[in-house]
Amino acid sequence: MSPKTLYDKIWDAHVAHEADDGTCLLYIDRHLVHEVTSPQAFEGLRMAGRKVRAPEKTIAVPDHNVPTTPDRVNGIENPESRIQVEALDKNAKDFGIHYYPVHDVRQGIVHIVGPEQGWTLPGMTVVCGDSHTATHGAFGALAHGIGTSEVEHVLATQTLIQKKSKNMKVEITGKLQPGVTAKDITLAVIGETGTAGGTGYVIEYCGEAIRDLSMEGRMTVCNMAIEGGARAGLIAPDETTFEYVKGRPHAPKGAQWEAAMEWWKTLYTDEGAHFDKVVTLRGEDIAPVVTWGTSPEDVLPITATVPNPEDFEGGKVDAARRSIEYMGLEAGQKLSDVEIDTVFIGSCTNGRIEDLRAAAEILKGKKIKDGMRAMVVPGSGLVRLQAEEEGLADIFKEAGFEWRLAGCSMCLAMNPDQLQPGERCAATSNRNFEGRQGRGGRTHLLSPAMAAAAALTGRLTDVRDLM
Amino acid sequence: MEKFDKVHGVAAPMPLINIDTDMIIPKVHLKTIKRSGLGVVLFDEMRYHDHGGENEEFVLNKPAYRNTEILVAGDNFGCGSSREHAPWAIKDFGIKVVISTSFADIFFNNCFKNGILPIVVEEEHHAILMDDAHKGENARMTVHLEDQKITTSDGVEIEFDIDPHRKHCLLNGLDDIGLSMEKEHHIDKFEEHASQARPWV
Numbered sequence: 001m002s003p004k005t006l007y008d009k010i011w012d013a014h015v016a017h018e019a020d021d022g023t024c025l026l027y028i029d030r031h032l033v034h035e036v037t038s039p040q041a042f043e044g045l046r047m048a049g050r051k052v053r054a055p056e057k058t059i060a061v062p063d064h065n066v067p068t069t070p071d072r073v074n075g076i077e078n079p080e081s082r083i084q085v086e087a088l089d090k091n092a093k094d095f096g097i098h099y100y101p102v103h104d105v106r107q108g109i110v111h112i113v114g115p116e117q118g119w120t121l122p123g124m125t126v127v128c129g130d131s132h133t134a135t136h137g138a139f140g141a142l143a144h145g146i147g148t149s150e151v152e153h154v155l156a157t158q159t160l161i162q163k164k165s166k167n168m169k170v171e172i173t174g175k176l177q178p179g180v181t182a183k184d185i186t187l188a189v190i191g192e193t194g195t196a197g198g199t200g201y202v203i204e205y206c207g208e209a210i211r212d213l214s215m216e217g218r219m220t221v222c223n224m225a226i227e228g229g230a231r232a233g234l235i236a237p238d239e240t241t242f243e244y245v246k247g248r249p250h251a252p253k254g255a256q257w258e259a260a261m262e263w264w265k266t267l268y269t270d271e272g273a274h275f276d277k278v279v280t281l282r283g284e285d286i287a288p289v290v291t292w293g294t295s296p297e298d299v300l301p302i303t304a305t306v307p308n309p310e311d312f313e314g315g316k317v318d319a320a321r322r323s324i325e326y327m328g329l330e331a332g333q334k335l336s337d338v339e340i341d342t343v344f345i346g347s348c349t350n351g352r353i354e355d356l357r358a359a360a361e362i363l364k365g366k367k368i369k370d371g372m373r374a375m376v377v378p379g380s381g382l383v384r385l386q387a388e389e390e391g392l393a394d395i396f397k398e399a400g401f402e403w404r405l406a407g408c409s410m411c412l413a414m415n416p417d418q419l420q421p422g423e424r425c426a427a428t429s430n431r432n433f434e435g436r437q438g439r440g441g442r443t444h445l446l447s448p449a450m451a452a453a454a455a456l457t458g459r460l461t462d463v464r465d466l467m
Numbered sequence: 468m469e470k471f472d473k474v475h476g477v478a479a480p481m482p483l484i485n486i487d488t489d490m491i492i493p494k495v496h497l498k499t500i501k502r503s504g505l506g507v508v509l510f511d512e513m514r515y516h517d518h519g520g521e522n523e524e525f526v527l528n529k530p531a532y533r534n535t536e537i538l539v540a541g542d543n544f545g546c547g548s549s550r551e552h553a554p555w556a557i558k559d560f561g562i563k564v565v566i567s568t569s570f571a572d573i574f575f576n577n578c579f580k581n582g583i584l585p586i587v588v589e590e591e592h593h594a595i596l597m598d599d600a601h602k603g604e605n606a607r608m609t610v611h612l613e614d615q616k617i618t619t620s621d622g623v624e625i626e627f628d629i630d631p632h633r634k635h636c637l638l639n640g641l642d643d644i645g646l647s648m649e650k651e652h653h654i655d656k657f658e659e660h661a662s663q664a665r666p667w668v
């Protein structure tokens with residue numbers, strides 16, 4: 001048998017039907033649902049008199065719209081947000097799917113709740129009407145975002161119409177330097193490949209620096225595969241994965257666990273398997289990075305300066321000029337001189353316990369700069385609880401951070417957590433698009449430790465100077 | 468879904484690369500539970516001033532392009548989120564074809580589900596089409612799906628590729644779910660097999 005990549009193996013195990021032209025019906029093991037991209041899909045089912053084919057494989061949680069302030073127990077003030085969440089409440093009930101409502105302690109960002117509850121397992125196919133579904137690839141699951149029509153298709157048939165993508169390998173060799181994290185890896189890769197570099201591919205991340213990452217770190221890396229244009233990101237499961245999964249509420253138990261392990265241990269890329277594209281970075285070469293522009297590919301080490309648009313080629317010249325103007329920066333300006341007024345720690349990229357630990361480590365016993373607006377939005381109610389038990393919440397609060405309830409929050413600013421025009425935010429989230437965190441708002445993407453450092457000094461800061 | 472045949476109309480130029488889904492439709496407009504009515508907020512933040520009122524500089528606000536049916540856009544169009552509100556807004560505005568050198572994967576898929584034809588062309592052809600789009604109202608392009616051909620206002624013909632299954636669905640206005648449900652016995656069979664092979668799922 002010819003050698004296969006990890007992607008080939010998972011794909012082959014899920015093809016329910018293949019047409020002559022290669023169009024496949026790919027079976028979906030887990031379908032995650034949230035309130036923003038699902039109402040029209042459920043409506044479509046109702047209109048056609050269709051049912052959810054596999055409600056036991058469908059999990060819903062509201063996250064995008066929910067306020068993260070303590071007063072949310074009194075209900076959601078914004079009428080449109082409230083209607084979307086109420087629609088999800090009703091749809092979950094009517095169609096009999098698993099549901100974590102707003103008041104449930106397990107509620108949180110769908111991509112944090114799925115793994116936390118053991119819904120996401122190695123070798124699975126996982127989809128959600130959200131591009132950051134790529135996160136679940138950290139488990140060696142084939143996971144990607146879909147549109148609402150596809151959400152409806154999966155609800156009705158438990159399959160997706162797909163053609164196979166190409167294989168791409170991203171290898172990070174060696175060890176990371178102190179102060180460099182999973183977020184720096186994933187941003188550095190996008191800086192190297194560009195936001196369209198992964199278009200048409202599924203990426204497998206490998207190499208010593210990836211192996212050394214915790215599950216939290218691996219989720220951060222895979223989460224941003226979509227920002228590199230890839231359909232999905234994957235990391236082969238290993239002891240770190242199995243250790244994380246074992247004992248989770250929906251993970252297999254007893255004999256089922258043993259059977260699952262037997263298969264999971266075969267989930268790796270065979271020696272000699274073909275990759276259509278290979279990118280290699282040396283772990284030692286990756287520095288703590290920040291973004292300067294309005295595309296996630298606009299990545300530079302914190303020690304660098306804002307680039308000159310003329311240094312680029314083709315369409316990027318105009319795009320860089322527009323970005324720099326929008327961001328209120330000047331070519332040649334040192335990134336470490338850029339002053340910020342807001343810090344956001346959270347999101348499906350960096351809202352897990354390890355992220356909060358990394359930020360708290362920098363903040364311990366210190367105060368954030370006067371006038372700084374800083375918030376921590378844990379990725380789930382359980383992350384929040386754990387952070388409180390570990391004393392992290394106290395560190396954040398004493399430093400001057402707001403300590404919020406779980407949700408997507410200022411990552412996409414659909415709830416009240418938004419930037420005002422001209423405000424500049426150091427954010428641990430995943431997109432720095434124009435207006436992403438609020439109309440006219442300016443976003444610099446970075447790691448949780450770098451975000452904490454920025455909160456202390458009031459400007460983009462090399463975290464290594466504070467270590 | 469409406470059948471897609473031929474589009475003959477004005478094409479609007481948007482040469483900016485990496486036009487993302489937040490630009491196409493900002494999140495404030497994702498709070499709807501309907502698919503319709505989003506055309507007025509297409510490209511909202513570029514199209515209107517902060518205080519309201521149209522930005523005259525924006526291409527779709529120029530008299531020549533108000534009824535545009537074709538968009539010629541820069542590379543990596545539609546990158547970012549999976550929000551299908553982006554193609555819903557494009558369709559609702561009246562745009563039926565988007566042409567670029569590349570598209571983000573999820574956006575590209577979403578277009579076909581909504582009767583929009585996204586066309587990928589080579590850079591040299593893209594430059595010809597972008598020039599043609601800049602000519603405005605008097606320059607009408609024709610996109611012919613059956614023949615897989617774009618004809619510029621000067622009569623230059625450019626061929627394009629499209630997945631045969633997707634072409635068939637667009638031409639006939641077919642609903643994916645209906646088609647897939649016809650293969651239900653394959654799904655049943657797969658489930659039966661998978662429940663043996665991977666009972667923990």
